[in-house]
Amino acid sequence: MIKVIDFGKHRGQMVQRYTLENVHGTRLSVLNFAGIIQEFSVYENETRVNLVLSSDDFASLTADYNINRIIGRTAGRIADGRWTQNERNIVVPTNENGHTLHGGPQGLSEQFFDVSINQEANEITLKRQQLSELDGFPGDINVQVTYQLTDDNRVILKFTGEQLKADGVFNPTIHSYFNLANPGVDNLLTHELWLNSQKHAAINADKIPTGSLLDNANTLFDFKNETNLGVILPKLRSKIKEGGLDDAFLVEPSLVKPVAVLTENNSGRRLSVYSDRNAVVAFTANQLDNDVIKDTNRGEGHPWIAVALEAQTLPNSENIPTFGHVDLAVNDTAEATIIYAYDTLK
Incomplete structure (x- = not known):
């Protein structure tokens, strides 16, 4: 019964x-504002463990950092809030250092949705029409996001965008932050992160992808060979200004093989991510502090409290065609799927 x-x-x-x-007592709780995943929890040894960074205080979920929200129309950064599409110069509102981040100041992460329930399928569907006059993107778009919780502990998210009035773009994601450790553990240092990736996007000082792809091998970004965040994050803090991960990794799209796997070593909890698009942005909340977010299930805000794994097409692809296709022609529909599959090694 969906409550x-x-x-x-x-x-x-x-x-x-x-x-x-579901039948195992696994829960998924979603808000009608921004599609926030307020809970994705499992019940083990008479203890409920919420796998996502969350709060019972709604104000904490509306602070910065897009905690567990739907992101769109496009995920990531668009350089200068500009691109050329079908010989038209498109300019959209900016919200970070003169660039457009995560759909701009009035993107999907700032909106309410209408919700319908399908009890038989154990799923809900969030819908809204995002208007150009609201967010400044070309054309209006009908957006639909379906959340399904299966009895094999999978959360299946399906995004649909139907473009209206003018050609536009569509590259949504959900900005879910994960910490799989036991309650009370407030960092990622006992986690392993594996990414099915051999390259990551080069970025400039404003974190805008430049169009180049860098080899991961023999670097701190080689998450096929060194996966221990307890080893990697301190090295990143000592060697790069960011102090952790905020990077777009090129992955092989698949709904059969994981694009990312997060494992917590002490408990054996494991989360596998599947996506039909070519990138995962991994972000370890490196500058998060308690002035931004308080009263979470992992304590007050601080760096490395959780890791966001954002499945999408490579960011800034509006300006870099080799990064992927996010254009959506008027009257056309685009779809994207993200799957979170939970299991345990113990």
Whole structure:
């Protein structure tokens, strides 16, 4: 039975939480604001463990860092908020150092959705029409995101965008932050992160992909060979300004083989990520502090509290055609799928 409760108010509108549960007691709770995954938890040894960074205080989930929100129309950064599409110069609102990040200041991460329930399939569907006059992107778009929790502990997210009035772009994701450790553990140092990747995107000082791809081999970004975040993150902190991961990795798209696997060594909990697009952005919340977010299930905000694994097409592909195709012609529909599969090694 999918349960619905009120979860506070935001901008004068009621926030509702929809909770799905499977035969194993695994739960998925989603909010109608920004599609926030407020809970993805498992029940083990009479203890409930929430696998995502979260809070029971809605205000903490509306702070910066897009905690567990739907991101769109496009994920990642668009250089200068500009690109050329079908010989038209497109300019959209900017929200980070003169660039457009995660759909801009009025992207999907700042919107309410209408929600429908399918009890038989144990899924909910979030819908809204995102208007150009609101977010500044070309054309209007009908957006639909379906969340399904299966009895084999998979969360299946399906994104659909139907473009209206003018050609546009569509490259959504969900900005889920994971920490698989036992309750009370507030860092990633006992985690392993494996990525099915041999290259990552070169970026400039504003974290904008330049169009070049760098080899991962023999670097701190080789997550096929060195996966221990307890080893990698301190090295990154000592060697690069970012102090952790905020990087786009080229992966082999697959809904059969994982593009990323996160494992917590002490508990054996494992999360495998599947995606039909060519990138995963890994972000370890390197500058997060308690002025930004408080009262989470992992304590007050601090670096490396959790890792976001954002499956998408490589960012800034609007300006770099070799990075992937995110154009969506008027009256056309695009789809994308992300799967989170949970299991345990113990």
